[in-house]
Amino acid sequence: MKDLVDKFTDSTRSEFQRTLSITRTLITANAFISTIRISKQVKSTDGSRIDIMVPILQRGDLRVGYFCSCLLQSVDCYEYANINYPADTFESTAFTAIENKCFMTETVLKASLECWFDDSCFDVVYNYYVTRAVDNLISINPLDIHISSKFMITDTMEVLMNALLLENQTVNVSYNQYYNKCSPLFCTYDIQQRFDLIFLITSIAAMYAVLSKFLRLILPMLVHLIFIAWKRFRSQDLSTHQSTSIIQNTHCNST
Template sequence: MTSVILIIYTFVIEQTIIVVVQKPTLKQYEHLLDQHEGLYCPCTRISIQYSEFIKMNPRFHQLCSSDFTSIQWIQYLFGDRNYSNPYLFGGVYQNSFWDRISNYDQLDFRTLAISLFYFLSQLCRFSQEVVQAALIAFQKQTFINSQAMSRSLFDIELRLIIEKFQLQIPLKMLREIQLITGLIQADALQSDYESNWVYQVNRTGTGFDVRYDVSVIPRQFSNCNCRTSSNCRQLSSMRSKNGTILFTIPGFYVGCLPSQALIQSTMECFYNQSCIDQIQSHIDYQQVPLNITPLIILESSRYSPETTIEEMLKKLFVEQWDSQTYFEQYYHQCQPTYCQYQYIEQYSVSSITKLTGLVGGLNLAFRLITPILVISFLHIKRKLFKAKNIAISRKDIVP
């Protein structure tokens, strides 16, 4: 009966088995992870720098390494292939430059082009510097995790971290540009090219009593007024001395602020060799055209020819990040000293072995104890029988 009770107990009561694997390799870890839920592998290092297992190699848009952001193109627009220091937006230029463009309208492409393309080259350079500085700072950040994670969870976590990084880094640059533009608009600062405010001189009086009144009026672009908005614009063009339009540059704008108009523009003309040739044919202060390679339309590019410079700037001109994450290096840095898992069994080989030993021991004990119990029982029974007989005899002797 006891054996039966023990057997029932063994098969009904659950047992928790704890297994510890010391210094598991990556292969062992992934095998254990596949086989056991609730695997616990504490990391030796809970704080790991991103540089240990994340590599990013950003590739920038072809514009930033093209002829159109090169010093040769800017020198060509300037009219002096030895000049190497054009200042942004009408700064200090040689008199010969002003002489060359004095016959053009203030908003003529040839007047503004040198500043616009110099500004564009600086946007590219600044974007690259921002990205490189952000990458250095990012790789010094730490990934904190107390226990080893699965490869799939690692991939998900790292993808979210990288996407957040890529979205955040352009924001500072864009805020700075918007701040500068806002200050110029709020303070009514005048562009050196009079693209937003125009001087108007009125002469009154005659003889020795001549008076000149100078006023500044906002420039109009169609129905848009530069007093109220810095986003007014129109397509950039090249005009003859009498104002006739010689050529309009597709997608390229001029507006209240040259910088603002530029970022609203596209580079679609500069993907087209014939469009480039048209521009060069009207740069009449240059005798020999510059050998210019147009931008290439790539199906793999995230930008189309109609993408605005502002849209490219929002992504810091990055074409592709080429980010790689390395789970093996992460696991090596995590370096768990052990992995532990547990499982529940209702019966096991060890339990059955113990039970068998216990039953065998009980059987042996019963064999040894049973004769003693029988002898003791018979002895007690004899004594009781003898005592009963004596009592009956005494009863018969009574007179």
């Protein structure tokens, strides 16, 4: 059962990664308008004409002296996410754990959850949306860094998604529920085991020991029965031979 579950998990993970890879390739190859709008710019000039400007190179991001363009499909083209808070000020808070890449899919996959474990960082993000009067904003707390996990807080969403967002999985095997649900008329099963030389040797030794004890008990009785049968057969043969001799002698005397 464990092998079956492991095989299902591996096939599901492989299928998910394949689908995600195809999606990322299609988005990149079709060159959709990027989230940070540095790959293309769409502008309407007079209402009857739409100009699409595609730059070769664009401005650098927060990394001084670096320039990139989403048109070149550079995997290292991004700028750090930042929030101007308090509102209507020039005070900007940068989030190095979140990189605004050319496409939203890449931004999400390359982002980590570090900010959601940091109280100060979390408060900046939460208060920003509170001051913006965002509807349906639920009250949430930062993630607890003390809870044990197989993931690290610096792991990206891509790492988590490749693991199917599963911390662990527990297999609960219930044959009673299975048979009650399926209600089979009958079932057959095969037990498959690997060849084990030690098991074979111990089995032969055990059979030899059992057979030796059995023969030790049965052979004396069997020999005794054979001897009795042979003695009885011998006595009957002697009686028959004596009777034949008497008849022959009687016949001779009569003659």
